[in-house]
Amino acid sequence: MKRLFWLAILALAAPLGAAAQTKPATQEVKETVEELDPATGKVVRRTTRTYNVPAGTAASGTAASSTTSSSSSTRTEDSSTPTRAASDTAVSSFLREKVVVSTATAPQLLRLYNEFIETVRTERSGWKPADWERAAAVLSSLNARYEQIRSSFTLDDKLTIRSQQGEFQTLRTARQLSDQISNKL
Numbered sequence: 001m002k003r004l005f006w007l008a009i010l011a012l013a014a015p016l017g018a019a020a021q022t023k024p025a026t027q028e029v030k031e032t033v034e035e036l037d038p039a040t041g042k043v044v045r046r047t048t049r050t051y052n053v054p055a056g057t058a059a060s061g062t063a064a065s066s067t068t069s070s071s072s073s074t075r076t077e078d079s080s081t082p083t084r085a086a087s088d089t090a091v092s093s094f095l096r097e098k099v100v101v102s103t104a105t106a107p108q109l110l111r112l113y114n115e116f117i118e119t120v121r122t123e124r125s126g127w128k129p130a131d132w133e134r135a136a137a138v139l140s141s142l143n144a145r146y147e148q149i150r151s152s153f154t155l156d157d158k159l160t161i162r163s164q165q166g167e168f169q170t171l172r173t174a175r176q177l178s179d180q181i182s183n184k185l
Contacts, residue, residue, distance in 0.1 A: 085144050091112075091142075094119065109142065113142055113160070120167075127175070
């Protein structure tokens, strides 16, 4: 059983390792616009657009987000990072320690991701939609720094960070689905 586990890990890591070492001429960017109901904070409509940009260029600012009186929009890339990143003060408040994300080194950033996901795991049960948005903004700040110093991470660290990013999205989506189901009952 243990051998099968390691073979599965190796099978997944090999393509990721090869992809991490090559730089494509273009990179695919997914942009998701979520329209939220201002009263409940729940997603009313979600639109996803995929396009390619030259590798190494920032895709932010290429599409405008719109706001109307009945909805607000949040643009995300790769469905995991909100448009507006949290300030260092907001990140510090969320993680309950003084943090300057823009100067975080690779080991510090890895520790911040660990603290972030632990905070989400322990506190999520009582969260309202605004709390999830705040957490998404914190994750966006961490992700922005990650993209700046990504080459400093080992493959294992990259996989750890990606799994934590995915776990956050899974927990958030599960909560949204749970809320939608409970509202229909």
